[in-house]
Amino acid sequence: MRRYETIFIANPDLSEEDQNALQEKVRSIVASFKGEFVKLEDWGLRKLSYPIRKNSRGRYFLVDYLAEAPALVRELERTLRLNDGVLKFLTVKTSARVTSEQILALKAASLAAKTLPLEERPAAPEPTPAPVEAAKTEAGGEEK
């Protein structure tokens, strides 16, 4: 399986219900294509670096998932494109090959993450792409 992540920016004017419906839709697409859902992060409202469709802010969502066939990605991008509430999206393949053991490890990690509060989340075991948090904490230490 391949691991992908898709970031999409939702219109900040969307109601909470619509946001949830959108998230639900993403989940259902991943499920219907026999993909493995890893996580959906809500980054909340962020300032955009440049206006998109006259919006200066956007609500960011990050979907992390595994897919067997590229059809899943195609379908997900298609629905995002058709959805007026989505300003922009970007899909990145983070790992070309994920073995079944790694999938199990991922599942265990996501289960643990659900029970633990966000701050005390342990780093995901061994899956090839490093967890996002690790990269984030190690910023800095460089000047121009």
Add this chain to the structure above:
Amino acid sequence: MKPPMKRKRTFQRRKVCVFCADSGMKIDYKDVKTLNHFVTERGKILPRRISGNCAKHQRDITQAIKKARNISLLAFSVFGS
């Protein structure tokens, strides 16, 4: 005839690529804080000769910055204020 210009370049220590020096550092397009070190105030990508990155990591950084721009985490250009 002008006399040949005397090279009076102050020698600068060769910078070492930060990502090579610290293998724990990962290049991620979502990590705006790190990427910000490699763009100018106007949002342009810093050249290797200034950032001191090695070719490989410069390439990765460039790709990451372009991805981040695409999803509006970084600006394509910053206008003066």
